[in-house]
Amino acid sequence: MKEVELLIIGSGPAGLCAAISAASSGARVLILERSFRPGGQLIKQTHMFFGSEAQYASHRGVDIADILLDKVRALGDRIEIMLNTTAVAFYEDNVVTALKDEKEYFKIKAKSIVCATGAFEKSLAFPNNDLPGIYGAGAVQTLMNVYGVKPGDRVLMVGAGNIGVIVSYQLMQAGIQVVAVLDAAPRIGAYLVHASKLARMGVPILTSHTVKEAIGTDCIEAAVVCEVDEKFQPIPGTETRYDVDVLCISVGLSPLNELLAMRGVEMKYVPQLSGSVPMRTETCETCIPGVFVAGDASGIEEASSAMVEGYLAGLCAAAKLGHVPEDFEARKQDYLKQLEDLRSGPVGDRIRAGMKLTQL
């Protein structure tokens, strides 16, 4: 059994910031990361972030990962990152079991835990949606931005939210043709600054459209698209065929937090946060004392808010363990204010409504 003071599951923006925050206060931290490299989904994000200076606005995600990892390294042996290590279970006695390198199975006993396990991409139901060449938009982003491999030559993007529109633009930066972006909703969900970039490059964004079916034998060869009415039902006679070798699905993410549910944390289905999420206090602590959550695992938002939640959860988790920095209260208030700002305005309506439903 490995004994640690603070265990953080996940080394994406939320996990890294939680570690930096807690270790700066003096806590000893172990991070489990299932991938062979830390940084979560930041490592594939080539667009510049919005927000304010505190959340590294106008830096690219991939550079933010490096900034955070430098901060982690600067904290020396107070933070240990175990790569290729998947947390597989979380038990009532606060024991987490993990699998390293797909073969070494061991137990970890932690005084406090931050679950920063992120999210996964949703799929969409239509005939032949399982054909190779039909990929999550995030998967395509990983393939081209991390490995420099083209997903194909002609892409149809399903979903005109931020991810769909940003990935479409990045596909074009990599020299790949995007034939159209479609969305079942009557309006473009993405920030207009992103959508306008695509429009200027001549990519049609078709609202009130969906995929009727994919066509192909071994791989996708074409997709049939149709219009939908105000109840999202296909309108007969509106079908258009697009010959494509890639269909990207960007219809949202679901929080990944089964470990918390397994531990017995009180969960609630909150559509505004895109799935089943843990109930928590304003400082990210669940109904089980010492068990915290941060980032997309607590509800789908953006990397900016994931980082601030991470800093907040790390600060408060360390404080409960006795590591209370002199400026504790000021920092806590600063993080809460940053979250409030990120969730302000009409774009944050949904998130704020969701947050109200999850407060303990």
Add this chain to the structure above:
Amino acid sequence: MRITQHPILTFNRGKEIHFTFNGQPMTGYEGETIAAALHAAGVKVLAKSLEKHRPRGFYCAIGNCASCQMVVDGEPNVRTCITLLREGMTVETQEGKGKIK
């Protein structure tokens, strides 16, 4: 299928790694996953589904969805989207559940 010019990113590919796919010699680069190297070589069908033997490619590319599982060095159910290439690896299309030896 590799990106050579990019306005933001530079791809510093590691040394060449040699492996086989269904017995055919293939080349990828150090630091890339099996699925990425196969995709770069134009291989998109990684497995066949359990019941209807439909072709399967990857879907999430971050180890969540199990759509990319292949037989690697004789071991089935390896998530090739998050497993790095190693020199001399044998990679095979997986039929259904695969057989544990």
